[in-house]
Amino acid sequence: MRQERVEEYLGAVYRLREDADAPVPLSRLTEYFGFSPVSVHEMVQKLEEEGWVHYHPYRGVTLSGVGLAAAMAVLRRHRLWERFLTDKLALPWDEAHEAAGDLEHAATEEVTERLATFLGEPDACPHGAPIPPQVQSASEICLCSLPVGAEARVSRIAPETPERLRLAAAWQLTPGRDLRVLAQGDAATEVLVYRAAAEMERTVAVPFEHAQAIWLEPA
Amino acid sequence: MRQERVEEYLGAVYRLREDADAPVPLSRLTEYFGFSPVSVHEMVQKLEEEGWVHYHPYRGVTLSGVGLAAAMAVLRRHRLWERFLTDKLALPWDEAHEAAGDLEHAATEEVTERLATFLGEPDACPHGAPIPPQVQSASEICLCSLPVGAEARVSRIAPETPERLRLAAAWQLTPGRDLRVLAQGDAATEVLVYRAAAEMERTVAVPFEHAQAIWLEPA
DNA sequence: ATGAATTATAAGGCATGCCTTACAAATCGA
DNA sequence: TCGATTTGTAAGGCATGCCTTATAATTCAT
Ligand SMILES: [Mn+2]
Ligand SMILES: [Mn+2]
Ligand SMILES: [Mn+2]
Ligand SMILES: [Mn+2]
Secondary structure (H helix, E strand, O other): OOHHHHHHHHHHHHHHOOOOOOOEOHHHHHHHHOOOHHHHHHHHHHHHHOOOEEEEOOOEEEEOHHHHHHHHHHHHHHHHHHHHHHHHOOOOOOOHHHHHHHHOOOOOHHHHHHHHHHHOOOOEOOOOOEOOOOOOOOOOEEHHHOOOOOEEEEEEEOOOOHHHHHHHHHOOOOOOOEEEEEEEOOOOOEEEEEEOOOOOOEEEEEEHHHHOOEEEEEO | OOHHHHHHHHHHHHHHOOOOOOOEOHHHHHHHHOOOHHHHHHHHHHHHHOOOEEEEOOOEEEEOHHHHHHHHHHHHHHHHHHHHHHHHOOOOOOOHHHHHHHHOOOOOHHHHHHHHHHHOOOOEOOOOOEOOOOOOOOOOEEHHHOOOOOEEEEEEEOOOOHHHHHHHHHOOOOOOOEEEEEEEOOOOOEEEEEEOOOOOOEEEEEEHHHHOOEEEEEO
16 A cells, blocks of 8 residues: 555544544544545555555554554644744645645654744644644544533544635634533524633624534533 | 545646656656556556646657646645755655655645745745756756866755765755855766855765766856 | 757556445434 | 344446556657
8 A cells, every 4th residue: 555545544434533532433534534445444454464554344443552643643744834824934824734635645753843942842833733742632522512602622634624714714713712601502503602701702603514623622 | 536646647747848848758656656667658648638748659748738737736845844854853855855855745726825825935945956847057067067176066965865865964064055066987987076155164075876866067 | 951959658567545336234213 | 122224335337537558640850
């Protein structure tokens, strides 16, 4: 298998595994990539053969030791490049994720570590995702789960789809912003958010669908 | 054809064409890539079909309008990344060329231009090659052609093979250095160089084979 | 002008990584 | 527990971009 393909699959598994122990079902990979189930199955078999993952039939895949290390390396490169693109090149926030998708495969270990030094060893990507070996905060909760009246600070947008990043930026719900939930739609179709921080106040109605991508650190 | 393959071939043609009009023989591409003549021929056919090059049987290939533009874009990206790697990340001089070989395919037009701005719109790569749309100086000559006694300034190392870059750095024959030819080996096996500039003086014996990669601007 | 060297072409092969169709096995909810 | 849904497997296909072997066409130097 070509290295870039391996990295793409391992990165996907890493992103999709909520819990370190829970296997990622192949159906999740199928939907992540938009590939056919058969193709994903084939690739998973090969990943297993080469020792990158453990495959539990009818359950899913977990990362092996080397697989985890490789996945962390890819995500580290990806998120470091995102920081470079936004911090040094002033690339728009919502374009950085896609632009980093190719760069992540095109840097050696040495270049990556020099880049990390150059950037000041950042802990998180511009969208709030931790840069390995940093790990996800355990207290992070979804905007969907925040009770009415509660205050919290935006910590992350995930998954980093272009539309979600664009909307989050438009709503000014970016990492570091404070907010409070004013109300929740009865049919769970909308979440009303009152942004409580800093200079301006603002009320936005966030569709439930997109609230799922906004992660918070409770106040 | 995949975009990266197209870029690799067009970049090679651009580098190999000495004169803008002279076709590059397929044998040059064969030796550049280390591919079989049949494979190169197949790819050239496809490049022609897709309009990137003009193919002159038994003569070679020339770049079409779009092919030239694409080739210049690749070389521009390549050399801008080289500048980034050496100037910002302090990557060793002789490692930059190889490290840029993947990055050159992984940056959009927008990222590339932001990178150029970030770097201060440099005119040349760390090894002295012009960054398109800059063009090669017409007065540049090879160290091999410099008469005994003549003085000149190193302008470029080309082709940028790792060994040649390493040796050039070891000899301190890097762009900007001044030198004078002291003597020439009778069997044309060696060129003796007296470095005339700056703080230290130094005499090095440069094998003819490597002198071919050192290009100069006459004093 | 002719033979040697170069260049082109034809034919078949292979690994990669995606696809579809068809069918089998396991899981899971009712 | 049983049937619907999910998941796995088998078989065949396709585009890409490399390979080798063999043969034909052209060029170039003598
Ligand atoms: Mn990628
Ligand atoms: Mn990110
Ligand atoms: Mn390249
Ligand atoms: Mn260079």
